[in-house]
Amino acid sequence: MRGGPGESVVLGLGEVLRWAHLLEHVDCPDPASESALLRVLIALTARVTGLDAAEDWDENRWDVLEAGRLDPGRIAAYFGQYAGRFDLFDAERPWLQEPRLAGECTGSSGTGRLVMTSPSGNNHVWWPLDKGGLGGPIPVETAAFALLTWLFAGPSGTAANRRRSDGRNSHYTVAGPIRALVSWFPAGRSLAETLVLGVPSPETWPTNPGRDEAPWETEQLPDPRLPAAPVGPVSLLTGRAAHAVLLKPDADGALVTDTWVTWAWENELPEAEDPYVIRRDEGGPVRANSARVAWRDLDALLLKTVPGKTPRYRPAVLASVARLPRATAAGLRLRAYGLHQERRDPETAWFTAVTPPVLGYLEELDEDGAAAVSVTRARAEGTASGLAKALRAAWQGFSGDSKVCPWVDSALPVYWSEAEAEFWRAVVPDGDGVRAWPAFQKVAVRVFDAVTETAALTPRGMQAVEEARAAMLRPPKGRKTKQQ
Template sequence: MNLFDEPWIPVRWLPGRDGPACIGLRDLLGRCQDIEALDVPLAAAQSALLRVLYALTARVTGLDEDPKLDWIGRREDILKGCALPQKGIEDYVSRWRDRFFLFDDVTGRPWLQDVRLADECTESSGVNKLVMTRPSGNNHAWFIHARDSTPHSPSAGTAVLYLLMWHYYGAPGKCTARTLHGERISEAKRGPLHGSLSYHPEGHSLLVTLLAGLVRPAPEVQREEDLCSWEQDKPADPAGAPPVPVGPCGWWTNTSRHALLLQPDARGEHVTDARITWAYRLPGVFDDPYLIWERKLVKKKQREEAVRSARPAKANRALWRDLDGLLRHQPPEAQGEQTTVEPPKVFDTAVELTDQLRVRALGFDQNKAKNTQFVSGLTPATVGHLTDQLAEAQVAVGRLRRLGERYGENLTEAVRKAWVLYTRGDPKQAGKLVPQAEALYWPAAEREFWARFDRLDRTGESPDGGLDIRAARDAFLRLAREAYAHTTDPLTHTVRGNQAVLEARGLLWMTRPQRKNK
């Protein structure tokens, strides 16, 4: 199975454009102007695949280098041509096609795999370990029930998606033992995107999406040094430190901390077994232009130290609540907070391509012990107008988001307080009241947020970005009051319960959310 030629990527075509449900990499690059978007059902796999596609797009367009500082103009010319250069696609495919076989016993370089594992791993991990949505070993079932004794073999195309997920979202900890210099080691580092949520600009076609998602390389970056993992002459040494990429292509494709080897059936149509283990013994550095990075001041040995970490993926957190992380201009009231936010670097240049961009959020809510849920979201409104020239609009978005957050947190505190006053119990054991109140408030607050977001000023002429602060505050407060009344209504049927509800109700008007340690 050659990934350039065989169909394995699910896509959604633009209206009036016909094509198969799945295509290979060659057709995807050649017809991306006719494709609306990727149709990959697994959010983490789509996030990983996009990074591979960014690297391929940069290679075939020559946007992997910027020696003459004309990168922006060259990207705009490609968009005006309404297609990626066909010659660039064919040249790259002809040069690297042999490295894109999923199963390759001839050259010994199957795509994103390490053939050394056939000798260094005496035990296999099993196909259920490869498919992250299945339970393996003694783990609990997540999506489906499966047994290691009778595993169902995934198709080769499906296996590629899970191969990508392991390279980017692989879990740390115990793994299949790998023997190195006579020593058996079974401890893996976490994948570069493990537990994170990444943000990608998305246009009206896949062509726009791929071009907008590119990151401008530094002038000194050279493609001969900024290599993708499949372009390296030989596999990296697992005993050494992970390579530190020198440019975008390396950051997109060469940061994995896991090594895999897939075993096909006799026809090469399905994967029947897999070896999944660690790739490097030593820790490495990691950066990513699609993550929101947070810096928090943490006390260590009687001094404060800034700790930088990616904002994690949360299955119960809507995309609009993280929109502040995309803003380069924060509200003045955000200054002085202990946590500072670094927006994804990709948006520095994405909005210069077109102002008709939405944001696709893709991630995996997971920790070291378990995988919880895939996270996916798409802004219903374009955010391309949030440029440096419209600072007031960005400030307005930040304030609107903070208002929605404030009254949602006030609602949580009020419901918890009412329950404590009524039962005289532990506030952490507020039964089903708090989740019920949050289930009522947050979806309604999300609709309110986007409705007001659509009415913000896009010209830079209106003061405060066109945001009516008083009206927005009243709207979110009204939603909180309605959710509070509906949730606490069962408590009001007794005198003590009614008094508790009335006393706690005042917390809805708090100007600041109550600190959790109080």
């Protein structure tokens, strides 16, 4: 389909790869399906570029980046090899689905269960259900994105009953591999560049024995008793689903009229390291939090390791970006997809964010720049803590309540939003290479005054507010603070 600058067009997977050099980015209904689709597209890019092979990997990647587009002949050959395997409604191997569910499940799930933004379980009600409570027919495009969301970010809990190998029925599922996490992708000038840069480098690949295959490439359907460990980049990015899904189309194939959603494996999936998440020694990858602005994690992306009580390690995909020439990396942004969820059904918020071009400040490329990011972020955090402490003190003096301070919850989101401009001023140098001093304290004072304005109109409140404000501005003992 034709589309001009700024317009969106509907394309199949092969067409997306073919025209990726002319596209800015993928446009999905929500961050969950977009994060999942990017993983699939990056796996396909690895296949059609040869970046799924470790030999001369950096040189091969540079050749593809210099070409500026993916080879249409190799794309056509790949999709021709697996003709039918990318059909959502193929009779034998529907794409990314388990065709045996219709016979192995005691009942279907309905379309209302498939679309996570529709009413189901403990989710918020956005769409009305039909009288049967299972949802009405949905467009095939909606179902395709919902399929991706379930396979990558589906919740744990109950689903359709599916017969196990021992003859018993089970309806319990575990959470999908990216559920509740925030994923980070390097973002280039075009979708083609983004996809090539998103292929993780060989030293980060899993090393389990076997063939590195996507679900649509395998000769046989998977054995539910034996969840396979990922072998290379393609199986790592496409073969980690914890759920099994089957879509039922109408006669024309334009609508999905019913679905089956249930567990995919009788045993736990082997552990694997996702290349797009910030890792920790304890607690698993960094979880998404819609109240946390993306730039607060920037030092955990640019530095190899952020030390602390629980060290954080940058996403593995950035190891290969750090081997690019600095002039190339300096034009690259980061795109974040946050899925603020519980492991079970409730969906709190899904969000996305894009940074300015910052990957030139990776530790290996600009040690001073990476350090400036880390120090500035820490300074912003310290100012936020001081603001929260002052607000609690003012609230206690005004209300006498030392346990709950409503001012903090309303003030901190405003502070972090307004502090972002100061952060980038301090991180990105001007034309003379000078970095500005961030005025975080001025932002904090402005927010403090706005939140406490009404309380300060009373004599009791005025005293409490002024004392807390003065304490917030007072430098720590034994330390001189530059005026902001």
